[in-house]
Each structure stands twice: as structure tokens, then as C-alpha cells.
Amino acid sequence: MSDDLTQSRLGAMTYDPAPESAAIVTFRDAYGLFIDGRFTDPSSHDSFATINPATETVLARVALASASDVDVAVKAARRAYETTWSKLSGAQRAKYLYRIARLIQERSRELAVAETLDNGKPIRESRDVDVPLAAAHFFYYAGWADKLEFAGYGAKPTALGVAGQIIPWNFPLLMAAWKLAPALAAGNTCVLKPAETTPLTALLLAEILQQADLPPGVVNIITGDGTTGSALVDHPGVDKIAFTGSTEVGRLIQERVAASHKGLTLELGGKGANIVFEDAPVDEMIEGIIDGIFFNQGHVCCAGSRLLVQESIADDVLRRLVRRVDQLRVGDPLDKNTDVGAINSAAQLARINELAAYGEHEGATRYTSTCVLPDKGYWFAPTVFADVAQSHRIAREEIFGPVLSVLTFRTPDEAVAKANNTKYGLACGVWSEKGSRTLWVAQRLRAGVIWANTYNRFDPTSPFGGVRESGFGREGGRHGLEAYLDVH
Amino acid sequence: MSRVSTAPLRLVTRDDRAVQLPSNSSLPSIESEAQLRGLLGALSGVDAVGAEARAAKLATRSLKKSTKLAALDLAISMVDLTTLEGADTPGRVTSLCAKALHPDANAPEVPSVAAVCVYPDLVAHARTVLGASTVKVAAVATAFPSGRASMAVKVLDVKEALDAGADEIDMVIDRGAFLAGRYGQVFDEVVAIKELCGATHLKVILEVGELKTYDNVRRASWLAMLAGADFIKTSTGKVGVSATLPTALVMLESVRDFAEATGLRVGVKVAGGIRSAKDALRYLVVVNETAGSSWLTPDGFRFGASSLLNDLLMQRLKQHRGAYVRPDEFSGD
Numbered sequence: 108m109s110d111d112l113t114q115s116r117l118g119a120m121t122y123d124p125a126p127e128s129a130a131i132v133t134f135r136d137a138y139g140l141f142i143d144g145r146f147t148d149p150s151s152h153d154s155f156a157t158i159n160p161a162t163e164t165v166l167a168r169v170a171l172a173s174a175s176d177v178d179v180a181v182k183a184a185r186r187a188y189e190t191t192w193s194k195l196s197g198a199q200r201a202k203y204l205y206r207i208a209r210l211i212q213e214r215s216r217e218l219a220v221a222e223t224l225d226n227g228k229p230i231r232e233s234r235d236v237d238v239p240l241a242a243a244h245f246f247y248y249a250g251w252a253d254k255l256e257f258a259g260y261g262a263k264p265t266a267l268g269v270a271g272q273i274i275p276w277n278f279p280l281l282m283a284a285w286k287l288a289p290a291l292a293a294g295n296t297c298v299l300k301p302a303e304t305t306p307l308t309a310l311l312l313a314e315i316l317q318q319a320d321l322p323p324g325v326v327n328i329i330t331g332d333g334t335t336g337s338a339l340v341d342h343p344g345v346d347k348i349a350f351t352g353s354t355e356v357g358r359l360i361q362e363r364v365a366a367s368h369k370g371l372t373l374e375l376g377g378k379g380a381n382i383v384f385e386d387a388p389v390d391e392m393i394e395g396i397i398d399g400i401f402f403n404q405g406h407v408c409c410a411g412s413r414l415l416v417q418e419s420i421a422d423d424v425l426r427r428l429v430r431r432v433d434q435l436r437v438g439d440p441l442d443k444n445t446d447v448g449a450i451n452s453a454a455q456l457a458r459i460n461e462l463a464a465y466g467e468h469e470g471a472t473r474y475t476s477t478c479v480l481p482d483k484g485y486w487f488a489p490t491v492f493a494d495v496a497q498s499h500r501i502a503r504e505e506i507f508g509p510v511l512s513v514l515t516f517r518t519p520d521e522a523v524a525k526a527n528n529t530k531y532g533l534a535c536g537v538w539s540e541k542g543s544r545t546l547w548v549a550q551r552l553r554a555g556v557i558w559a560n561t562y563n564r565f566d567p568t569s570p571f572g573g574v575r576e577s578g579f580g581r582e583g584g585r586h587g588l589e590a591y592l593d594v595h
Numbered sequence: 596m597s598r599v600s601t602a603p604l605r606l607v608t609r610d611d612r613a614v615q616l617p618s619n620s621s622l623p624s625i626e627s628e629a630q631l632r633g634l635l636g637a638l639s640g641v642d643a644v645g646a647e648a649r650a651a652k653l654a655t656r657s658l659k660k661s662t663k664l665a666a667l668d669l670a671i672s673m674v675d676l677t678t679l680e681g682a683d684t685p686g687r688v689t690s691l692c693a694k695a696l697h698p699d700a701n702a703p704e705v706p707s708v709a710a711v712c713v714y715p716d717l718v719a720h721a722r723t724v725l726g727a728s729t730v731k732v733a734a735v736a737t738a739f740p741s742g743r744a745s746m747a748v749k750v751l752d753v754k755e756a757l758d759a760g761a762d763e764i765d766m767v768i769d770r771g772a773f774l775a776g777r778y779g780q781v782f783d784e785v786v787a788i789k790e791l792c793g794a795t796h797l798k799v800i801l802e803v804g805e806l807k808t809y810d811n812v813r814r815a816s817w818l819a820m821l822a823g824a825d826f827i828k829t830s831t832g833k834v835g836v837s838a839t840l841p842t843a844l845v846m847l848e849s850v851r852d853f854a855e856a857t858g859l860r861v862g863v864k865v866a867g868g869i870r871s872a873k874d875a876l877r878y879l880v881v882v883n884e885t886a887g888s889s890w891l892t893p894d895g896f897r898f899g900a901s902s903l904l905n906d907l908l909m910q911r912l913k914q915h916r917g918a919y920v921r922p923d924e925f926s927g928d
Contacts, residue, residue, distance in 0.1 A: 123658070
């Protein structure tokens with residue numbers, strides 16, 4: 108190749124900073140607990156700081172809910188369920204959900220900036236994915252609220268009562284929408300506990316609920332840490348627990364909920380396989396692999412963190428992939444041109460570093476982006492491991508970071524066997540221009556979600572959830588209603 | 596002049612090319628139509644949803660400040676200022692050439708455009724007006740825009756343009772032959788025209804709006820490049836659908852892969868329907884992030900346009916002054 112071609116770095120034209128203004132959102136210095144329609148101080152007056160992971164600066168202080176605060180919140184939810192929410196018709200509930208959806212759209216820019224500040228994800232993603240999808244979930248389930256009898260769950264399906272909902276830090280607002288929208292449409296009231304490191308958009312959502320005149324107590328938002336979540340899980344006044352998070356915590360919750368009256372749905376970890384056959388549409392496939400693992404810094408439970416590539420094209424795919432990884436723009440999450448933002452917390456960064464180091468130790472070949480990382484904040488350069496074996500830790504454990512493990516296969520059978528050789532079962536991708544093979548493979552994969560010639564695409568009409576150690580229950584679509592209806 | 600497509604085909608030699616080629620180029624020698632068909636058939640398919648999603652994502656890039664200014668000037672230098680009307684006259688071409696040389700009369704620092712693009716009968720006049728300037732004269736030839744004429748007519752069309760002093764030839768492929776699967780015929784025609792052109796830049800117009808699918812765009816791109824195109828060009832501007840961002844993406848992926856396989860750099864020209872500076876900058880982002888920054892020159896990328904130029908000038912002035920000026924600040928050519 109000639110010199111000028113080898114020098115032709117993809118994306119080498121520099122882009123001046125194009126930051127979205129952080130001033131679009133104004134956080135209060137301190138937030139209380141959102142109980143019974145208003146912000147209240149926690150009984151203990153304990154609080155903790157939430158920081159911007161890209162700069163390590165404090166954004167606000169939020170209340171730490173104790174067991175007694177949880178009790179107050181659950182009782183408020185019960186009161187609202189019995190006196191107000193269960194008395195409303197589906198159409199009346201829908202009115203509130205539509206209002207919330209529209210308010211999310213109206214305040215979308217503010218919510219996107221808040222999400223990026225608190226979480227570290229690129230503004231392009233919070234603006235184009237998280238916030239629009241959150242609004243879409245409310246719109247979608249608003250449509251179901253007066254049509255529950257046609258959802259296939261009996262002639263007159265009824266709500267469960269009070270739902271306790273615990274959400275993760277990777278898509279804070281979107282996960283709140285995934286939990287609240289179907290629960291409210293089905294007629295439940297909610298106690299929502301946002302993640303410790305990303306509480307702010309849930310608290311902005313609380314303001315939106317006030318703006319929407321949602322009756323007090325229908326949704327209560329309590330910030331806190333693991334002890335808060337634990338108190339919510341154990342509270343006898345809760346009829347249903349919905350949890351999204353790690354498999355370890357999910358297992359603890361299932362033990363605690365066992366033999367109680369409480370319903371349970373769990374959306375846990377994953378180690379998704381992205382399977383690439385030699386007839387895949389190559390350029391879109393490379394983009395799909397990139398989206399699959401570097402979207403949201405790889406903080407995605409359904410991330411395509413294992414790439415299974417047919418051996419006949421493995422070298423070419425790896426070359427194209429490494430070139431593309433080097434092109435990713437890593438840095439200020441508020442910059443509109445940033446592709447990969449900050450790791451959400453120091454603890455998560457430590458875990459990613461540990462597993463990546465283990466990958467090298469196990470003998471995998473490491474390719475790390477040559478991008479320059481900022482001095483402050485939590486950062487991890489996008490990384491690809493080639494020559495990974497099924498037995499390696501980086502092929503088995505969920506890294507939950509921008510780290511891809513590349514393995515090869517020879518035949519469709521071997522691809523399926525390797526893809527299924529995991530304790531998880533959340534999502535897989537299949538890349539091929541041959542429809543019959545895609546279907547053959549998809550039918551044999553043990554995963555809740557299979558994407559064909561794409562990855563990490565979400566829509567409120569499509570059910571999402573896992574099998575095996577990735578959990579059970581579905582969110583989204585008609586199926587998502589089942590988690591919040593008494594169907595027995 | 597037309598060859599029997601199943602007979603061996605000869606490729607232009609590397610010395611014929613306008614750009615000095617790297618010594619290690621490895622252009623595959625096409626010996627038969629079957630071989631050509633096999634080569635095109637082995638190209639990766641394009642997933643339309645994925646290609647359009649990628650283009651839409653790149654369109655969200657935000658160019659600010661010095662990047663935007665540099666990109667606007669770069670875009671101006673990449674314009675093939677075009678007039679392709681039945682009503683074209685020497686007077687019209689004279690004023691277009693004046694605009695090409697000095698796009699903004701009040702700002703001598705604004706670069707000249709890359710070329711003016713006219714029908715062959717106006718090449719001599721344009722050549723005279725442009726004189727020794729850097730602005731090239733490009734001629735659309737080979738029975739532009741439909742390409743529906745005998746090879747003898749197409750060859751004569753090109754010869755006349757070359758004799759009149761054209762620096763660049765924009766030829767159209769025979770879309771009918773391509774869609775009928777007669778790849779050999781299309782290949783032969785491009786080879787024959789390239790032979791006529793010699794060192795003169797040959798742009799091969801695929802007319803993507805008639806090829807319809809991205810798979811066809813990729814195949815036609817490779818076919819043209821294998822046959823000796825210096826540029827591949829989206830459209831004539833004379834059919835309903837012209838250049839689109841995803842089509843340009845697919846063509847830029849093709850030139851990137853072709854360069855990697857052969858060491859030869861082929862340029863891309865987008866034409867038709869690009870009217871705003873905002874659109875032009877989006878194309879430059881796609882060039883930058885798909886083929887790479889070495890394509891960001893008038894030798895690597897062109898815009899075939901007319902009204903685009905004034906919007907580029909308008910946005911440029913806005914960046915400098917901080918406010919928009921009236922459209923009448925610029926000449927209407």
C-alpha cells in the first residue's frame with residue numbers, strides 16, 4: 108500500500124470540541140426522597156454525593172433512604188393504590204402516562220444532559236437513544252392501559268398492587284421508564300429505587316410526575332444504596348419485585364422473595380454472542396459488532412461481548428475491527444462527537460481493569476485503542492481480545508465494559524454450541540445474508556433476544572428479557588404487561 | 596469498437612492513469628466475463644438497514660469553529676460547478692467560469708472550485724475562458740445522461756470533448772446492460788473510454804437512482820474501478836433519486852477496500868440534489884470516517900453541484916461575521 112494510503116487514518120480530520128451545554132440542566136444542591144407526591148427529608152437525614160464520572164466532580168447530594176423511609180414509601184404507594192389508582196379507568200390512567208411521555212419529550216434536552224453528566228455516557232446516546240426510548244415506552248404502555256382485557260391475560264386482568272422496582276446505573280432514565288410505564292398501565296402503584304451512582308434523572312422524572320399531576324403516592328422514588336434496595340425487597344407490603352442488575356444480587360433477591368406472596372421478575376447479566384458467518388454484510392457487520400460492545404461503554408447487560416467469527420474470515424474481520432476501534436472518539440461525554448464516554452464508577456473501572464489484565468495473563472492477544480484518555484475521571488480505552496478460548500475468564504464472565512473477546516468457529520453447529528456454552532442467556536446476534544441459516548441458528552440459540560444483522564436495537568413494542576442466569580420475565584411489548592398483572 | 600464481452604478483456608495499464616500509482620499496486624487482471632462476474636458476485640452484500648443507520652449516525656457529527664471553516668473551504672475547492680441544460684449558451688458558461696475562478700468577489704481568499712462541468716460542445720469555450728487557471732474543464736460524455744447510443748457515438752462524443760480540451764470526462768455506464776447482467780459489456784465500455792482518455796481523468800457515473808439497490812451500487816463501483824475509473828460518481832442529476840448519504844457511504848467503503856486490495860486510490864463524486872452546506876459537510880464527515888482523511892482533497896472527493904456553492908459561501912461568511920448576509924451578496928451563477 109502506498110504511503111499516503113497507509114497514512115490515511117480513518118476519522119483523522121480533527122473535529123473542534125462541540126460540547127452540549129451543561130448549563131441546560133440545573134440540579135438542586137440536595138434532593139430528598141420523592142414520597143406521596145413531594146420531596147421529603149429521610150428520617151435519618153443521611154445523604155450521599157453523586158458524581159460526574161467524567162470529571163469526578165460532585166453533581167448533587169441525594170438522600171439515603173433507610174428501612175423506615177422505605178416503609179413510609181410503601182405505605183404511600185398502598186394508600187394511593189387503594190384510594191386512587193385502582194379506582195381509575197384504564198383510559199384515565201392512560202391520560203397520565205401520555206402526559207408523562209410528552210413531558211419527557213419536552214424536557215428531553217435537559218434529561219439527556221443530566222443523564223450524560225450523572226452516568227458518563229455520550230450525549231449522542233442519551234439524546235438519540237435513552238431519552239427518546241424512555242418517552243416511547245410511556246407512549247406505548249399508555250396505549251395498553253385501556254385495552255388490558257385484550258392483551259391475552261384473561262377477560263378482566265387485575266393489577267398486582269404495589270410494585271417495588273430496583274433499577275441499574277447503565278440506562279438510569281430508560282430503565283425507570285421500562286419499569287414504571289407497564290406497571291402504571293396495568294394499574295399498579297410503584298416504589299422505584301434508582302441506582303446509587305445514577306439517581307439524578309429519576310429525581311428529574313419525579314419533578315415531571317409532579318408536573319403531570321400524577322396522584323400522590325402512585326409513584327414513589329427512593330434513593331439509597333444496597334440497604335435501601337434490601338429493605339424494599341423485604342417489605343411485606345410489596346406485592347411484586349422487579350429487578351434489573353447483576354446476577355449475584357438477583358440471586359439474593361430470589362432467595363429472599365422465595366415462599367412469599369411476591370411476584371418477581373429479574374433481568375440480570377449476560378455474555379452475548381455475536382455470531383458472524385462468512386457471508387455477512389461486512390461493513391454493517393463491523394458497525395454492528397462496534398455497537399454491540401462499545402455502545403454505552405459496554406455497560407449493557409445484552410452487550411455482544413463475545414464475537415464468534417467464522418474462521419475463514421477471521422483475519423479480515425479482526426483487521427477491519429481493530430481499524431474501526433481505533434477510530435472511536437473517546438472523551439468528554441458532553442461532546443456531540445464523542446462515541447465512547449466515561450466508565451460509570453471507580454469500582455466498575457477496577458473490575459474492567461482486573462478482567463482485562465486477566466485476559467492478557469490467559470494469553471489472549473490484546474488490541475487497545477490508541478485514543479488519548481482524559482486525566483480526570485474514570486476511563487477505559489476500547490479493547491479487543493483476539494485468540495480467546497472458551498475456557499478463558501474473559502469469554503465466560505461478564506466484564507460490563509468496552510472489552511470484546513473474539514473467538515472463532517468452523518461450522519454453524521460449532522457456532523451454536525459455543526454461543527450456548529455460557530451460564531447466561533440474554534441476547535445473541537447472527538450475521539449472514541442467508542436467511543435460512545439465520546433462522547436455523549436463531550432457533551437453536553438459548554437466549555431471550557436474537558438480533559439478525561443488527562445488534563442492540565430496542566423498541567417498546569418488542570419484549571426483552573433473558574433465560575437461565577440472565578433472569579426471567581419480559582419487559583416491553585404485550586409480554587411486558589404480564590409482569591404487572593395477576594394472571595394466575 | 597465494442598468487444599465481444601466473453602472475449603478476453605484488457606485492462607488499462609497503470610501508466611495510463613492520471614495519478615502516479617504506487618509501484619506495488621495489484622489490480623487483478625480480468626480475463627473473461629465469467630471471472631468478472633465471479634469477482635463481483637464475491638463482494639460482500641450490503642445490509643440496507645445497517646448502511647442507512649450508519650449514514651444517519653455519521654450525519655449527527657457536529658462540526659464547529661475552525662473545523663467548520665476549514666471544511667467549508669475544502670468543500671468549495673471540491674465543487675464541480677455544473678450547468679447541464681439544453682439552454683446553456685457561451686454567455687452562461689462564461690459567467691459560470693468567472694464564478695468558478697472567484698466564487699466570492701469580495702473575498703479573494705476563497706479557493707477556486709475544482710472544475711466546471713459542461714456538455715462537450717461548450718468545452719472549448721470554457722477552456723478559453725478559464726485559460727491557465729487551476730480550474731479544470733469536465734465534460735459529460737458517452738451520450739449523457741441516458742447512455743443510450745451506440746459505442747461509436749459514445750466514443751465520438753468523448754473524442755470531441757477531449758479534442759476541445761477537456762481535462763476530465765464524466766461518462767455514464769449503460770445501466771440497461773448492467774441490470775441485464777451484461778457486466779462484460781459495461782466493463783468493456785469503461786475500458787474503451789479510459790483508453791481514449793489516457794491521462795485525462797475519467798469519472799464513471801453509476802446512476803445509483805436507476806441501480807436502486809446498495810448491492811448494485813457496490814458491484815457497479817467495483818466494476819468501474821476494475822475497468823480503470825479515476826473517479827466513481829453517483830448520478831447524472833437527471834433522474835429522480837441522485838446522491839444520498841448511504842449511497843456515498845457504500846461507494847466510499849468500496850474505494851477504501853479497492854485501495855487496500857490494489858494500492859490504487861479512486862475518487863468519489865456525489866452529484867445531484869446537494870444544495871446546502873450542511874449536507875456537504877455531512878458528506879465530508881462520511882469521507883473522513885469511511886475512506887479516510889487522504890480522500891479529503893479535490894482529487895479524492897468532489898461535489899457535482901451548482902446552487903450548493905452559494906450556500907457554502909453564505910455559511911462561510913456567517914462563520915466569519917457571526918451573522919447571515921443577504922443571498923444577493925453573492926452572484927447568482
